[in-house]
Amino acid sequence: MVPAIQFKDVVKVYPLKAGDVTALDHISFEVEHGEFIAIMGPSGSGKSTLLNMMGCLDTPTTGDIFISGIGVRSMSDTELTNLRRDRIGFIFQYFNLFPLLNIIENVSFPQMLKSQKRVDEKKAVEVLRAVQLEERLYTHTPLELSGGQQQRVAIARALINDPDILLCDEPTGNLDSKTGASILDLMTELNRKGSTIIIVTHDPRVAEYTDRTIRIVDGRIAE
Numbered sequence: 407m408v409p410a411i412q413f414k415d416v417v418k419v420y421p422l423k424a425g426d427v428t429a430l431d432h433i434s435f436e437v438e439h440g441e442f443i444a445i446m447g448p449s450g451s452g453k454s455t456l457l458n459m460m461g462c463l464d465t466p467t468t469g470d471i472f473i474s475g476i477g478v479r480s481m482s483d484t485e486l487t488n489l490r491r492d493r494i495g496f497i498f499q500y501f502n503l504f505p506l507l508n509i510i511e512n513v514s515f516p517q518m519l520k521s522q523k524r525v526d527e528k529k530a531v532e533v534l535r536a537v538q539l540e541e542r543l544y545t546h547t548p549l550e551l552s553g554g555q556q557q558r559v560a561i562a563r564a565l566i567n568d569p570d571i572l573l574c575d576e577p578t579g580n581l582d583s584k585t586g587a588s589i590l591d592l593m594t595e596l597n598r599k600g601s602t603i604i605i606v607t608h609d610p611r612v613a614e615y616t617d618r619t620i621r622i623v624d625g626r627i628a629e
Contacts, residue, residue, distance in 0.1 A: 495564030
């Protein structure tokens, strides 16, 4: 089986007036389907750039990236958008929910982008139940929910289109330790059911939930 994610000698250079900055320096690794991985490293080490590359939000200067066997370097912007929409779910530290939409509408939004038609509310309810959000909250807006409840909604939204991969950027960074642990327990359960999950974090307690840790320092994977 082809890996969920494969980096082959990836370099990312950002040209700046003060001099070029090499954010990723000849990175190579693979993530297999069904893995649960933490990416750790100090500030400025290249973690965010690595996550952006895995999420097809940016493309390498040199080298190749494959998502479920699909090479991304030669893809058009439209093709990259469709790949992100159909194969990758994003979970962020700040939730990024729409404040004027209720919970069902927030979760259904990626469906609307994909189909351009009426959404399947039954599927939205299904994923909200999977993340254990109380049904009485489905018609509320995000600002009426706690941080932990909002993160559950964000996870449900990431799951709505059945992605191959979940990419998580400090998903417990804005939560207290107890709520953060419950979110990590939920992600562990999603992983047991087959989701491939990559978490970027600075917190070693988060990494304890994962199968392995990729450490990045100065744009390189630390052996």
